[in-house]
Amino acid sequence: MNQGKEIQNETMFQMVGAIAGLLFGAGLVISGMTSPEKVRGFLDFTGKWDPTLIFVMGGAVGVHFFAYRFIRGKQSPLFARAFQVPTRRDIEPKLVIGAAIFGIGWGLGGYCPGPAIVSLAQGSHVVLAFVVGMLASSWVVGKLDAQFEARKKACAETAKLQASSTGQQHATR
Amino acid sequence: MFETVWIIRGLVGGVLIGLAASLLLIANGRVAGISGILNQLMVPVRGVEFRWRLFFVIGLIVGGLIAQVLVGGAESLPPSLGTALVAGVLVGSGTRLANGCTSGHGVCGLSRLSVRSLVATVTFIATGALAVWLSNRLGG
Numbered sequence: 001m002n003q004g005k006e007i008q009n010e011t012m013f014q015m016v017g018a019i020a021g022l023l024f025g026a027g028l029v030i031s032g033m034t035s036p037e038k039v040r041g042f043l044d045f046t047g048k049w050d051p052t053l054i055f056v057m058g059g060a061v062g063v064h065f066f067a068y069r070f071i072r073g074k075q076s077p078l079f080a081r082a083f084q085v086p087t088r089r090d091i092e093p094k095l096v097i098g099a100a101i102f103g104i105g106w107g108l109g110g111y112c113p114g115p116a117i118v119s120l121a122q123g124s125h126v127v128l129a130f131v132v133g134m135l136a137s138s139w140v141v142g143k144l145d146a147q148f149e150a151r152k153k154a155c156a157e158t159a160k161l162q163a164s165s166t167g168q169q170h171a172t173r
Numbered sequence: 174m175f176e177t178v179w180i181i182r183g184l185v186g187g188v189l190i191g192l193a194a195s196l197l198l199i200a201n202g203r204v205a206g207i208s209g210i211l212n213q214l215m216v217p218v219r220g221v222e223f224r225w226r227l228f229f230v231i232g233l234i235v236g237g238l239i240a241q242v243l244v245g246g247a248e249s250l251p252p253s254l255g256t257a258l259v260a261g262v263l264v265g266s267g268t269r270l271a272n273g274c275t276s277g278h279g280v281c282g283l284s285r286l287s288v289r290s291l292v293a294t295v296t297f298i299a300t301g302a303l304a305v306w307l308s309n310r311l312g313g
Binding site for chain 2: 007010012013014015016017018019020021022023024025026027028029030031032033034035036037038040041043044045046047048049050052053054055057058059060061062063064065066067068070071076077078079080082083084085086088089090091094095096097098099100101103104105106107108111112113114116117118119120121122124125126127129130131132133134135136137138139140141142145
């Protein structure tokens with residue numbers, strides 16, 4: 001039953017994407033999370049603190065937690081062959097450094113990616129500047145990171161090859 | 174000034190976000206991490222995996238507009254154009270390195286009880302608070 005194509009029902013698969021987007025976007029506006037002032041207010045723990053984000057996270061995680069419970073015994077989602085859920089467990093420096101950099105931008109601008117995209121509808125060049133900066137930097141950092149990882153892998157392989165062919169204990173790059 | 178109506182609006186909005194992520198997970202088996210979705214749209218591969226993400230992003234904007242018309246939002250903008258650009262660059266590079274943002278690590282990761290996501294979430298809330306504190310003091 002789960003053999004064959006990865007996507008079992010393309011029409012439904014894409015429709016789900018659209019409906020999930022609609023619900024998500026509406027949720028962000030209703031909860032006030034598209035307002036940088038409210039988000040920065042949440043992060044302003046020593047000032048006039050705005051706790052709204054706690055309720056948003058509580059509502060979202062409160063619901064979504066049960067979805068993960070629900071799929072635990074399931075072989076596959078409704079319209080695709082397999083669940084694609086992150087499984088990594090290692091805490092690597094890149095995770096922490098990236099989250100730290102993201103946090104600074106989040107605090108300065110008051111937008112994370114979702115609310116910034118939703119706010120494009122306001123037609124403001126300030127929102128556009130944020131989104132252009134966000135997409136361009138993500139693209140560039142993605143390219144650099146891929147190059148870096150490839151070089152690291154190549155170095156490791158060369159070192160291994162040298163060590164085995166010449167019998168030397170220490171290999172240079 | 175925090176008004177109590179935001180408790181209700183926050184919860185209702187949060188539940189909608191949770192339902193959106195749950196629908197995507199149970200029906201499509203995919204994670205509603207918005208930075209990841211945007212990154213995958215910048216990859217030059219077209220197909221059904223590209224299209225659901227495109228429809229998600231279009232839905233995001235349209236859903237926001239509908240809610241704006243029906244109930245109104247809390248409208249505000251980043252402090253300035255320059256701040257917005259710098260903040261955007263930091264958000265883009267940071268979420269790429271960390272493999273996720275508030276939705277991927279915050280909502281989806283925490284729901285999955287992922288330790289990686291917990292570490293990421295605590296980190297970006299901490300540095301976010303620091304950035305707000307500093308910018309308020311430096312008159313930003």
